[in-house]
Amino acid sequence: MLMVKVVSRYGCIILLAGTMLQCRIQQAPAGPDKLEVLCQNRLGADAMIEKNKTATFALGKKASESGSIQQVQFIVIRLADLQVVEEGSVSLAEVVWTGDYEISIQDIPGQVKLNRDENSFVRKIDLKKYILHP
Numbered sequence: 272m273l274m275v276k277v278v279s280r281y282g283c284i285i286l287l288a289g290t291m292l293q294c295r296i297q298q299a300p301a302g303p304d305k306l307e308v309l310c311q312n313r314l315g316a317d318a319m320i321e322k323n324k325t326a327t328f329a330l331g332k333k334a335s336e337s338g339s340i341q342q343v344q345f346i347v348i349r350l351a352d353l354q355v356v357e358e359g360s361v362s363l364a365e366v367v368w369t370g371d372y373e374i375s376i377q378d379i380p381g382q383v384k385l386n387r388d389e390n391s392f393v394r395k396i397d398l399k400k401y402i403l404h405p
Contacts, residue, residue: 305353313346313355324371326350328398332366347374349401356401372398 310318310331318333332345345366347357361376369375376394 306348306350309348309353310346314344321368322350323368327402328372330366330368330374341379347396347398349403351403356398357396369395374398
């Protein structure tokens, strides 16, 4: 009987210690991951990162202003091996996901351009060619 009480006390102590250790591990602040570091190195601080729905690619972008002209620098990263597959900079435009494997560069509405045809305001980047196949 005495042996059971001693064992159960130690079991509770071990259980409590394990629980406290697990809580400390979960509360530890997470440092920047490799994706964030890559984006910061290429684009600078305050870069935004958006992953596609299947989490196979990430779009990193940072907007800045040069005088009165807005510029957006962007990179597209394949998450399987953290390779930059597309990179660029555009003025007076936005870079957005329009599909799981498609990014569009669209003129910002309200910009006046002469001799613009119907398709001149959108450029699409197809990422299917960058998919790694086993």
